[in-house]
Amino acid sequence: MRKSIFTTVLALIVAAQAISNLEAQVRETPATLGLVQGGNPQGFLQGSDDNGVTFSTVPGQRGKPYAYSAIRGEGLDKAIRIDDRSEALADARALFQAGDYAAAAPAFGAVARNYALILGIPQNFSSEALFYQMESLKRAGKYADLAILIDAPVAKTIETKLGETYQKPHTFQKLWALYGAKKMDELKTALEAYQVPVLGEAKLLRTPNFQIMPTSELVQISFLRAKVYDAAGDKEKALEDYYRTFSLAFANNEFLAKQSMGAAMVIQQADPELASEKNKQPLRQMQSLAFTFSKFFGDSIMPDQFKKYAVRPEIEKKPEPKPEVKEGEAGKEGEAKPAEGDAAAPAAKGKGKGDAPAPAPAAKGKGKGDAPAEKGKAKGKE
Numbered sequence: 428m429r430k431s432i433f434t435t436v437l438a439l440i441v442a443a444q445a446i447s448n449l450e451a452q453v454r455e456t457p458a459t460l461g462l463v464q465g466g467n468p469q470g471f472l473q474g475s476d477d478n479g480v481t482f483s484t485v486p487g488q489r490g491k492p493y494a495y496s497a498i499r500g501e502g503l504d505k506a507i508r509i510d511d512r513s514e515a516l517a518d519a520r521a522l523f524q525a526g527d528y529a530a531a532a533p534a535f536g537a538v539a540r541n542y543a544l545i546l547g548i549p550q551n552f553s554s555e556a557l558f559y560q561m562e563s564l565k566r567a568g569k570y571a572d573l574a575i576l577i578d579a580p581v582a583k584t585i586e587t588k589l590g591e592t593y594q595k596p597h598t599f600q601k602l603w604a605l606y607g608a609k610k611m612d613e614l615k616t617a618l619e620a621y622q623v624p625v626l627g628e629a630k631l632l633r634t635p636n637f638q639i640m641p642t643s644e645l646v647q648i649s650f651l652r653a654k655v656y657d658a659a660g661d662k663e664k665a666l667e668d669y670y671r672t673f674s675l676a677f678a679n680n681e682f683l684a685k686q687s688m689g690a691a692m693v694i695q696q697a698d699p700e701l702a703s704e705k706n707k708q709p710l711r712q713m714q715s716l717a718f719t720f721s722k723f724f725g726d727s728i729m730p731d732q733f734k735k736y737a738v739r740p741e742i743e744k745k746p747e748p749k750p751e752v753k754e755g756e757a758g759k760e761g762e763a764k765p766a767e768g769d770a771a772a773p774a775a776k777g778k779g780k781g782d783a784p785a786p787a788p789a790a791k792g793k794g795k796g797d798a799p800a801e802k803g804k805a806k807g808k809e
Contacts (some may be wrong), residue, residue, distance in 0.1 A: 451539050453511075461499040472509065475547030477587075480507070495549075503549040503590055512552045515542060519556065520652070523563060532563035532572075539581070540730065547676065548586050554584040558593055559586075561600045566682065570607025577604040586592025599647055606651055615655045621648045634664050646676040646683050662694050669694075677723070688720050692733050707741075714740040 455471040460482060470484035483490030499506040503686040519534035538556035545551040564573040585597050630794040637645060653668030672687035700709040715735035720729055
């Protein structure tokens with residue numbers, strides 16, 4: 428009985444949402460057409476497809492079809508002005524500009540649904556809203572939702588109805604959708620187009636270099652390749668790309684900087700050498716990552732398992748190098764002092780008590796303690 432009641436209530440909720448969507452969906456929208464012949468009539472768009480639009484000069488009255496060839500303009504630049512554009516997009520744009528991507532995504536989605544009647548028009552703002560819904564999902568990290576949306580038939584209008592400005596970012600949206608759908612083999616293949624061919628000395632590199640591209644694009648490609656390596660169990664290569672990502676992302680993509688640092692800490696924490704007493708390098712790397720994360724982004728958003736590492740790493744002190752001994756001073760500093768009661772060797776005279784006769788001087792100006800034979804050799808070299 429309870430199950431039956433629950434099912435009924437759920438059906439009513441779904442039906443209410445469907446009715447709400449139908450009520451919200453625009454049936455006609457004010458617009459102006461620039462006709463090749465016939466001036467610039469004002470009226471209401473009631474529908475569109477790849478061939479043209481349905482347009483009426485009287486609200487609520489069934490409109491008449493106009494082929495795109497009858498409207499001024501070439502290609503995607505058709506003389507069709509839709510009055511609701513700015514007002515319809517205003518709230519969603521404000522959320523996007525404020526960085527509230529989680530809220531902006533459904534707001535843009537509502538615009539795309541409500542103005543579905545204009546999806547066939549070149550440069551229409553319903554397709555534009557759909558594009559920004561995808562971008563908002565990407566920036567909010569909702570990659571699985573992005574994968575579902577990008578496979579919807581309506582997503583094709585981004586490629587066919589919007590201009591060149593949207594196409595490259597949309598290509599990146601598709602890459603993130605592959606990641607969201609966990610299609611790692613397809614993602615790996617797609618990313619190869621952004622790498623420099625591995626030839627000659629490049630074969631010695633741990634990971635292939637990337638082609639020259641804007642930093643905003645490079646951080647995305649680097650992060651996605653890190654995820655491919657990570658999923659394949661190649662942790663060293665993944666770490667290299669995670670480090671590359673957060674090094675570049677600090678200035679232009681805070682979200683990816685956090686994500687890449689977090690992923691790198693997961694790998695570092697799993698290193699069995701982290702607790703080694705002999706090799707402190709893994710611990711220092713982990714501490715450096717966690718400490719940098721806490722300084723830039725704060726402890727409050729750091730996962731609890733990493734907080735204990737968020738300390739400034741201790742730098743290993745190297746032993747001070749011994750001072751260089753100059754030629755001619757070798758016997759002075761380390762020379763043994765005479766025992767108490769012994770006579771010190773005379774410095775001025777060449778002959779001491781009980782000593783063998785000193786050799787004849789080789790030249791005037793001989794310095795104290797110089798070995799004559801070495802002096803003579805040195806002169807020969809000169």
